[in-house]
Amino acid sequence: MKTFLVSWFSFISYIAVFFSISNLVLVSGQCQSDQRQLLLEFKSSFNSTFTSPGKMMKWNQTSDCCSWDDVSCDDGGHVIGLDLSNGIIVGAIDNSSSLFRLQHLQRLNLAFNLFINAFPSGFEKLENLCYLNLSNAGFTGQIPVEISRLTRLVTLDLSVILFQRSLELEMLVQNLTRLRFLYLDGVNISATGNKWCRALSPLTELQVLSMSDCCLSGPMDSSLSKLRSLSVIRLDHNNLSGLVPPFLAEFPNLTSLHLNDNGLSGRLPEEIFQIPTLQALDLSNNKLLEESIGNLGQLTRIELAFCNFSGPIPKTVKKLSQLVYLNFCSNSFCGPIPNFSSYRNLTELNLAGNQLNGTIHSTDWSGLSKLVSVYLQTNKLSGTIPPTLFGIPSLQALFLSENQFDGNIGDLHGKASLLLRYLDLRSNKLQGQFPVSLFEFHGLEYLSLSSNNFSGLIPMSAFQNLRNLSYLDLSYNKLSIDATTTNISLLSFPTFNSLGLGSCNLTEFPDFLKNQTSLNYLDLSKNQIHGGIPNWIWKAKSLSYLNLSQNFLVEFERPLRNITSTLWFLDLHGNQLHGKIPILPLHAIYLDYSNNNFNSVLPAHVGDFLQSANFFSISNNNFHGSIPRSICNSSALRVLDMSDNYLSGPIPQCLFQMNVSLGVLNLGRNNLSGIISDTFSESCQLQTLHLNQNRLEGKVPKSLAKCKMLEVLDIGNNLINGSFPCHLTSIAMLRVLVLRSNNFSGHIDCSGDNSGWKMLQIFDLASNNFS
Numbered sequence: 001m002k003t004f005l006v007s008w009f010s011f012i013s014y015i016a017v018f019f020s021i022s023n024l025v026l027v028s029g030q031c032q033s034d035q036r037q038l039l040l041e042f043k044s045s046f047n048s049t050f051t052s053p054g055k056m057m058k059w060n061q062t063s064d065c066c067s068w069d070d071v072s073c074d075d076g077g078h079v080i081g082l083d084l085s086n087g088i089i090v091g092a093i094d095n096s097s098s099l100f101r102l103q104h105l106q107r108l109n110l111a112f113n114l115f116i117n118a119f120p121s122g123f124e125k126l127e128n129l130c131y132l133n134l135s136n137a138g139f140t141g142q143i144p145v146e147i148s149r150l151t152r153l154v155t156l157d158l159s160v161i162l163f164q165r166s167l168e169l170e171m172l173v174q175n176l177t178r179l180r181f182l183y184l185d186g187v188n189i190s191a192t193g194n195k196w197c198r199a200l201s202p203l204t205e206l207q208v209l210s211m212s213d214c215c216l217s218g219p220m221d222s223s224l225s226k227l228r229s230l231s232v233i234r235l236d237h238n239n240l241s242g243l244v245p246p247f248l249a250e251f252p253n254l255t256s257l258h259l260n261d262n263g264l265s266g267r268l269p270e271e272i273f274q275i276p277t278l279q280a281l282d283l284s285n286n287k288l289l290e291e292s293i294g295n296l297g298q299l300t301r302i303e304l305a306f307c308n309f310s311g312p313i314p315k316t317v318k319k320l321s322q323l324v325y326l327n328f329c330s331n332s333f334c335g336p337i338p339n340f341s342s343y344r345n346l347t348e349l350n351l352a353g354n355q356l357n358g359t360i361h362s363t364d365w366s367g368l369s370k371l372v373s374v375y376l377q378t379n380k381l382s383g384t385i386p387p388t389l390f391g392i393p394s395l396q397a398l399f400l401s402e403n404q405f406d407g408n409i410g411d412l413h414g415k416a417s418l419l420l421r422y423l424d425l426r427s428n429k430l431q432g433q434f435p436v437s438l439f440e441f442h443g444l445e446y447l448s449l450s451s452n453n454f455s456g457l458i459p460m461s462a463f464q465n466l467r468n469l470s471y472l473d474l475s476y477n478k479l480s481i482d483a484t485t486t487n488i489s490l491l492s493f494p495t496f497n498s499l500g501l502g503s504c505n506l507t508e509f510p511d512f513l514k515n516q517t518s519l520n521y522l523d524l525s526k527n528q529i530h531g532g533i534p535n536w537i538w539k540a541k542s543l544s545y546l547n548l549s550q551n552f553l554v555e556f557e558r559p560l561r562n563i564t565s566t567l568w569f570l571d572l573h574g575n576q577l578h579g580k581i582p583i584l585p586l587h588a589i590y591l592d593y594s595n596n597n598f599n600s601v602l603p604a605h606v607g608d609f610l611q612s613a614n615f616f617s618i619s620n621n622n623f624h625g626s627i628p629r630s631i632c633n634s635s636a637l638r639v640l641d642m643s644d645n646y647l648s649g650p651i652p653q654c655l656f657q658m659n660v661s662l663g664v665l666n667l668g669r670n671n672l673s674g675i676i677s678d679t680f681s682e683s684c685q686l687q688t689l690h691l692n693q694n695r696l697e698g699k700v701p702k703s704l705a706k707c708k709m710l711e712v713l714d715i716g717n718n719l720i721n722g723s724f725p726c727h728l729t730s731i732a733m734l735r736v737l738v739l740r741s742n743n744f745s746g747h748i749d750c751s752g753d754n755s756g757w758k759m760l761q762i763f764d765l766a767s768n769n770f771s
Contacts, residue, residue: 031065032077039065039079041098051091054113055084078104085111085133092117100125107131111157114138119161124149135159135183143187145171157183159210166190166215170199179203183210185234190215193240197221210234212258220245232256236282240264244283246271253277260284260303283307284327300345301325313338313356329353329375337381339363350375352399359383365392373397377424380404385425390416397422401448408432413440422446426473434458434479439465450475450500457482460510464492473500475523483510502526502547509534521545525571532557533572538565549592550574556582572596573617587612594619594641601625602647610634617641619666627652627672639664643690650674651696657681666690668714676715678703688712692738700725707731714738716764724770726750729757736762745769 039059046053053059059068066073072081079102093099093115100122108126111133119139123132124146132150135157142164147156153176167189173179182203189196189211196216200209201223209227212234219242220235231253240262248257249271256279257272264286272281279298284305299320305327312335313328320326321342330353337356340346341364349371357380365371366388374389377399384407385400395417406429420441431453438447445468455478463469472494474481481504493512498521501510506527513519520542529551535558537546546567553575560582567585571592578597585591589612599622603609607630610616616634619641626649627642634640640662647670655665656677668690675698676691684707692714699722700715710731721743728734729750734757748770757763 030077031067031073031079035073035077035079035102036061036065038098038101039068039071045093045097046089046091048091052089054088054090056087056089072107074104080104080128081107083107083109084113085109087113089113089115091115093120093122095120095122097122102126104128109133110137111135112137119143119164121146123147126150127152129153130178131155133157134161135185138162140164143167143172148172148175151175152178154178155181157181158187159183160186164188169196173199173203177202178205180205180229181208182206183208184214185210185212186214187211188215190217192216192218193221193242194218194223197224200224201226203227205229207253208232211238213237216240219243222247225250228252230254234258235262237261242266244268244272248272249275251275256280258282259286260305262286298322303327305329305331305350307331309333311335313351318342324348326350337362337376341367343368344370346371347394348373348375351379352376353378355380357381360389361386365389368392370394375399377401377403382406385409385430387412387415390420393417393419395420399424400428401426403428405430409435411435412437416441419443421468424448425452426450428452430454434477436462439463442466442468444469446471448473448500449477450502452477454479456480460512463494466494467492469494470497470518472496473498473523474504475500475502475525477503480505481510483512484508497521499523509537513537516540517542519543523547524551526550529553531555535560541566543567545569547571548575553577555579568612581618585609589613589636590615592617593621596621598623602628604628605630607631607633610637612636615639618645620644623647625649627655627667629654631655632658634658635661637662641666642670643668645670647672651677651691653677653679660685662686663709664688667694668692670694672696674698676701676704676720680704680706682706684709686710687733690714691718693717695719697721700728702727704728705730709733711759712736716740716742718742720744724748724750732757733759735759738762738764739768740764741767743769745771747771 040061043053043056043059055070065071066077070083071079074080082105094117105126106128108129115138118141121144127150129150130152132153136159140162143158143161145168148171156176156179164187167187169189169191197220204226206227207229209230216235216238217240220240225247228251230251232255236258241264243266244259244264246269254275255277260282276298280301281299282303284303284307286307300322301324302320309331313333317338322345323343324345325348326346327350329350333354333356335356336358337351337360339362340349344367346368347370352375360381361383365386369392371392372394373396381403382405385405387410390412396419401424408431412435418441421443422445424446426448429452434454434456439462442465444466447469450473457480460481460483481501483506495518496516497518499519500523502523503526506524506529508529514536519540522543522545525547532555533548533553544566546569549571554577565585567588569590570585570588573592573594575596578599580600581593581598586609591613594617602623602625606628611634613634614636616637622645624646627647629652632652632654637658638661643666649672651667651672651674656679660681660683663685664687669692672694674696676696678701680701680703686707687709688711695718697719700720705727708731711733712735714736716738717740719742723746724744737760
């Protein structure tokens with residue numbers, strides 16, 4: 001979780017403070033015997049079967065305790081510092097623990113252990129503590145307010161205390177007026193601005209305030225402005241609302257401001273962008289913030305992602321020449337990309353997910369020698385990709401996908417960063433020969449060139465040079481992959497997690513796939529693969545996504561025993577498979593068998609294999625017989641398509657009672673008979689109901705009017721009778737209504753109902769007996 005990471009960052013940021021408090025030394029006098037005994041007693045409390053002393057293991061009677069790792073003493077041999085953080089200690093600390101009898105203790109760090117008990121209150125006995133870090137220590141329950149008696153505390157970190165009730169912040173900090181560093185990330189405070197801000201107002205020496213994910217809410221109160229010494233403010237991942245308060249700009253030493261992932265709104269006060277000391281600013285994931293970037297000459301980090309910014313990126317951004325990190329992703333910025341040539345210290349540039357257009361040639365990329373990551377994907381950028389962008393010596397990640405870049409990549413031999421690990425150019429208009437110089441980048445881990453116009457013949461054996469490659473997608477170009485070669489060394493061939501070779505003119509299943517034991521995603525769609533689906537593919541233990549659609553597959557190779565497939569996505573549509581469906585992956589969410597030649601009855605227990613399925617399609621096959629009642633056991637189904645088959649008999653009544661989850665039901669163009677059951681529920685979620693071209697009879701059920709989300713209703717070409725279904729006029733979302741070629745009669749007028757179907761676009765009543 002993010003608070004866990006924040007605590008790590010926090011630990012590093014004040015490590016200097018841990019060792020710099022006055023009169024504390026690591027080189028010290030000989031250990032007092034009573035001090036050693038207290039420490040050994042503390043260690044022995046973790047020596048039972050289900051506990052572990054962790055890093056205390058080396059403590060013993062024969063050595064000076066002041067020489068033990070993580071123990072520091074004063075000149076008199078008294079233990080004044082104990083750092084057991086990341087100590088792999090498992091067990092409990094109760095209020096009688098010898099730890100609380102180390103009366104000279106000034107620094108105590110128990111962070112990142114597994115103390116499996118409620119929060120002890122014995123810490124109050126350590127009256128000389130000026131540093132206390134219990135973050136991620138494993139303590140549960142309420143934080144004892146007795147900690148407020150530790151009036152000498154300068155640093156307090158209680159981040160991520162599990163399962164605690166709401167903390168009364170004022171009770172905790174009211175006496176801790178010497179605090180300079182306060183970390184409460186992940187602690188449930190559940191207070192509005194006027195309460196938590198006022199609780200902190202006495203802490204006038206506070207320099208670091210970190211309260212991420214604390215359930216804080218409401219606007220920030222002006223009483224917070226009394227904390228004039230603040231340098232770092234982290235209030236991210238809360239429920240703060242209202243405006244960003246201008247008084248935040250009044251803190252003369254403010255270097256880091258993190259208000260991301262809140263509900264702040266309105267125009268950003270220009271004062272925030274005038275803070276001369278500010279180095280890191282993160283306002284991401286707030287509401288309706290408007291851009292106004294001014295003079296922040298010292299800023300090294302700015303993050304304004306997901307802020308609803310629009311219009312061009314402000315020209316004043318060019319003043320931020322000291323930036324190391326810039327993230328404006330997922331806004332609605334438009335217009336050209338600014339010239340970043342002066343950003344000589346920039347290591348990461350993220351403008352992804354905007355509406356930026358034009359070329360990216362205005363920046364002299366060759367001058368940005370420290371740039372590590374570039375994210376410009378999902379914009380409207382065009383033109384060619386500058387070769388100098390590839391040539392940045394420190395570049396490791398380049399994401400330019402989902403734009404309109406054209407031209408060819410050219411020969412990158414000797415011209416590109418050999419540190420490149422991630423390259424994503426998919427969904428552009430790039431063309432020309434496949435850039436074989438990519439095989440020189442032996443550090444590549446991620447390569448996606450799909451949905452472009454690259455051409456050429458690529459021997460699969462060439463990828464032996466890219467031993468670190470785990471993600472490869474070459475789908476939907478004009479490429480031909482030669483996977484028939486037998487000179488592939490399994491020792492040097494990449495181990496793929498994800499492999500996309502759709503529309504690559506493959507004629508058979510690549511043999512090397514048998515040995516890809518880590519493969520999670522495989523797309524071989526729209527190729528020329530003939531014959532059977534090999535049975536080894538169902539035994540790939542890690543494979544979860546398999547797309548073999550639009551090939552010329554005719555059968556499943558046997559035997560199919562001991563299948564342990566973990567597939568959640570299986571697409572076999574558009575082949576020539578026939579006979580029975582021999583396999584239904586038990587945990588699949590998406591199953592598409594449509595447009596094949598299957599010609600059997602459906603298995604009686606088909607629904608038992610669809611417990612997790614959201615999507616199931618067998619349309620356009622030759623299935624016959626009745627619809628098994630077990631289909632109703634598929635409680636997670638959102639889309640069920642059995643159209644264009646030869647299914648007969650009545651529609652199971654329970655199928656219409658599934659409409660709590662079902663959004664699309666298509667049984668059209670079969671031989672189904674009987675009535676449409678009048679069992680639709682109040683919680684009906686149906687959006688599309690296709691029953692066209694069957695032999696259904698009876699009347700349009702009254703309960704169908706409960707399906708308020710219904711947009712498409714097609715019951716044409718049946719034997720349905722009765723009067724015009726005026727009761728359906730209450731379905732305001734209806735766009736398509738087809739009643740043609742039935743036995744309806746009477747007047748069409750629905751007197752007394754003036755609402756009608758305001759969104760209706762297709763209305764077909766032809767070939768009935770209306771008067």
